[in-house]
Amino acid sequence: MKILAFAEQREGKFKKSAFEVVQTARKIADQSGAQLVTLVIGDGLDGILPELGLYGAEKVLAVEDTRLHFYSTTAYAKIAADAARSVGAEVLFFPASQMGKDLAPRVAAKLSAGMAADCVALKFENGEITATRPVYSGKAQLDVKVTSQVKIYTLRPNVFTAAAGTGKPPAVEKYQPQLVESDFSSKVTGVKVSEGRPDVTEAGIIVSGGRGMKGAEHFSLVEKLADVLGAAVGASRAVVDAGWRPHDEQVGQTGKTVSPNLYIACGISGAVQHLAGMSSSKYIVAINKDKDAPIFQVSDYGVVGDVFEIMPALTEELKKMLEK
Numbered sequence: 001m002k003i004l005a006f007a008e009q010r011e012g013k014f015k016k017s018a019f020e021v022v023q024t025a026r027k028i029a030d031q032s033g034a035q036l037v038t039l040v041i042g043d044g045l046d047g048i049l050p051e052l053g054l055y056g057a058e059k060v061l062a063v064e065d066t067r068l069h070f071y072s073t074t075a076y077a078k079i080a081a082d083a084a085r086s087v088g089a090e091v092l093f094f095p096a097s098q099m100g101k102d103l104a105p106r107v108a109a110k111l112s113a114g115m116a117a118d119c120v121a122l123k124f125e126n127g128e129i130t131a132t133r134p135v136y137s138g139k140a141q142l143d144v145k146v147t148s149q150v151k152i153y154t155l156r157p158n159v160f161t162a163a164a165g166t167g168k169p170p171a172v173e174k175y176q177p178q179l180v181e182s183d184f185s186s187k188v189t190g191v192k193v194s195e196g197r198p199d200v201t202e203a204g205i206i207v208s209g210g211r212g213m214k215g216a217e218h219f220s221l222v223e224k225l226a227d228v229l230g231a232a233v234g235a236s237r238a239v240v241d242a243g244w245r246p247h248d249e250q251v252g253q254t255g256k257t258v259s260p261n262l263y264i265a266c267g268i269s270g271a272v273q274h275l276a277g278m279s280s281s282k283y284i285v286a287i288n289k290d291k292d293a294p295i296f297q298v299s300d301y302g303v304v305g306d307v308f309e310i311m312p313a314l315t316e317e318l319k320k321m322l323e324k
């Protein structure tokens, strides 16, 4: 069996989810006796490819073209499908990142592959992969076996481990598919990087605010707590719809899915659509003045209280502790 793992990079830097995908694919390859090939697409990649060896990549297919500097749905899908065919891959792994969510279904369609999206666990047993994925907005988990010849799995970021080992740099093969202008019919033309805090999908800690913050001006409390912890700032849809926070901070069913180590929900009720985006966080702390708020049902620690009293005190205490 051959496995193809897609390692996502942007601006010459691998996303953390790239390492998670490669290391998970490595584990499945070791258990199944499969050969693992890692696919990297972009521009000017030479300097970053050796790092993949630390996560278990032995062979890398590198596709480089200046036109691939930014993500192109159509070109990346064509390249990934062509690479899978040329390798003879039967199992493909992608991250369930923004890019992976866009790319993997298109590759699946090109390869007539079945797909299990947004997996949170994988098990290899009796020659088969069983994937676990949340359903019904995270209220249940489903074990899925993909039965098509070619199988695709997307892995939820921050759920699978990516611990650098001591592997040697992988063997790199330059792969040059024929690309014509029409392959770039859908492409990113520019990227505006938001400055300062990390993105919610990548952060280890998220401090998130809801309607209980009472106004955009009070989000300075969320920002201060986030800064002390080196955290990202998240938001409920209610505050995004109200224009208090930008949409890229929205967590939930129609926002981003996050799995940080720590999620602090401040003045968020815990509607099912919000929980859909954050209930797989490792530790959840909620601050809410309503002891019956649904967010407490998924919380590891809960503070029943007023955010305007609790948050400044918590920020101050954490600051003192972390400065020591």
Ligand SMILES: Cc1cc2nc3c(=O)[nH]c(=O)nc-3n(C[C@H](O)[C@H](O)[C@H](O)COP(=O)(O)OP(=O)(O)OC[C@H]3O[C@@H](n4cnc5c(N)ncnc54)[C@H](O)[C@@H]3O)c2cc1C
Binding pocket: 209, 210, 211, 212, 213, 235, 236, 237, 238, 239, 250, 251, 252, 253, 254, 255, 256, 266, 267, 268, 269, 270, 271, 272, 273, 274, 277, 287, 288, 289, 290, 293, 305, 306, 307, 308
């Ligand atoms: C199709 C669809 C998709 C949706 N997608 C999303 C999504 O992606 N993300 C999302 O978040 N929502 C989503 N929603 C909206 C969701 O249903 C809720 O309306 C929303 O999550 C509520 O946001 P909230 O918790 O900030 O506000 P509220 O539900 O109004 O809760 C505010 C909370 O703050 C508490 N509070 C008030 N004052 C204080 C205080 N001083 N101190 C402490 N606590 C206080 C209250 O007790 C309350 O629990 C979606 C809805 C639909 C229909």
